[in-house]
Amino acid sequence: xxxxxxxxxxxxxxxxxxxxxxxxxxxxxxxxxxxxxxxxxxxxxxxxxxxxxxxxxxxxxxxxxxxxxxxxxxxxxxxxxxxxxxxxxxxxxxxxxxxxxxxxxxxxxxxxxxxxxxxxxxxxxxxxxxxxxxxxxxxxxxxxxxxxxxxxxxxxxxxxxxxxxxxxxxxxxxxxxxxxxxxxxxxxxxxxxxxxxxxxxxxxxxxxxxxxxxxxxxxxxxxxxxxxxxxxxxxxxxxxxxxxxxxxxxxxxxxxxxxxxxxxxxxxxxxxxxxxxxxxxxxxxxxxx
Ligand code: AMP
Numbered sequence: 001x002x003x004x005x006x007x008x009x010x011x012x013x014x015x016x017x018x019x020x021x022x023x024x025x026x027x028x029x030x031x032x033x034x035x036x037x038x039x040x041x042x043x044x045x046x047x048x049x050x051x052x053x054x055x056x057x058x059x060x061x062x063x064x065x066x067x068x069x070x071x072x073x074x075x076x077x078x079x080x081x082x083x084x085x086x087x088x089x090x091x092x093x094x095x096x097x098x099x100x101x102x103x104x105x106x107x108x109x110x111x112x113x114x115x116x117x118x119x120x121x122x123x124x125x126x127x128x129x130x131x132x133x134x135x136x137x138x139x140x141x142x143x144x145x146x147x148x149x150x151x152x153x154x155x156x157x158x159x160x161x162x163x164x165x166x167x168x169x170x171x172x173x174x175x176x177x178x179x180x181x182x183x184x185x186x187x188x189x190x191x192x193x194x195x196x197x198x199x200x201x202x203x204x205x206x207x208x209x210x211x212x213x214x215x216x217x218x219x220x221x222x223x224x225x226x227x228x229x230x231x232x233x234x235x236x237x238x239x240x241x242x243x244x245x246x247x248x249x250x251x252x253x254x255x256x257x258x259x260x261x262x263x264x265x266x267x268x269x270x271x272x273x274x275x276x277x278x279x280x281x282x283x284x285x286x287x288x289x
Pocket of ligand 1: 032038039041091148152177179187188
């Protein structure tokens with residue numbers, strides 16, 4: 001079976017309806033394109049949960065701030081289609097902005113509270129409203145059995161779980177682990193912005209997180225660990241750091257002095273034109289294994 005690409009909601013729905021008539025299970029993997037192996041790992045996980053996989057490719061304007069990289073964001077549909085075809089994906093849904101936001105469009109989806117006004121929510125006002133709006137639309141357009149999202153965007157995954165629960169959207173939300181380059185850099189479409197020199201600096205972000213994670217898991221105090229981590233990230237060449245924080249893995253509330261429950265360390269920092277994000281799970285040694 002080779003890849004089919006559709007550009008309209010009507011064609012997406014017609015394809016899904018035909019699969020449903022055959023009794024097939026359907027998975028959706030939402031992306032903004034410029035695909036890499038991280039995205040492909042999501043399609044493989046999707047394939048384990050469904051008979052047919054849809055990958056949506058849409059650079060969603062409503063989740064970008066006015067000074068962010070919406071126009072510059074890489075758009076590589078022909079290359080993306082080749083990768084999806086090779087990965088056994090059945091359908092690529094690549095709508096235009098007008099298809100998703102036709103004239104007269106007026107509806108917002110907004111998730112309140114601690115989960116959206118910290119980390120990337122604080123650094124990128126309105127970002128998660130845009131994410132909630134587009135993911136709600138994609139889920140309702142395709143009505144899949146499940147949808148796969150990467151832990152690379154851990155806060156996004158938690159926000160999506162929240163509004164799917166709140167709005168009773170009957171789709172199983174599945175989280176996928178972060179895929180990294182051999183040197184530890186988390187794969188990202190935005191890594192394309194890095195110069196050759198910046199690309200050699202970029203893996204230090206993961207190294208700093210790994211160091212803090214190992215020490216925090218054995219009960220070390222977070223204050224000094226985070227202070228040293230910030231110094232190391234700046235010394236490597238990142239500037240500025242949007243955040244370097246340890247938060248509860250479920251509620252995203254700030255963790256106090258030491259980690260006693262499953263937590264997560266989150267970082268966002270700028271390197272040249274790129275804003276890179278990463279995170280690691282911190283499992284306290286007393287509850288590990
Ligand atoms: P994006 O195209 O950046 O919006 O990402 C689309 C999906 O792929 C999101 O669910 C991301 O969390 C996920 N993703 C991006 N990079 C990675 C990675 N390195 N490992 C796993 N998932 C990823």
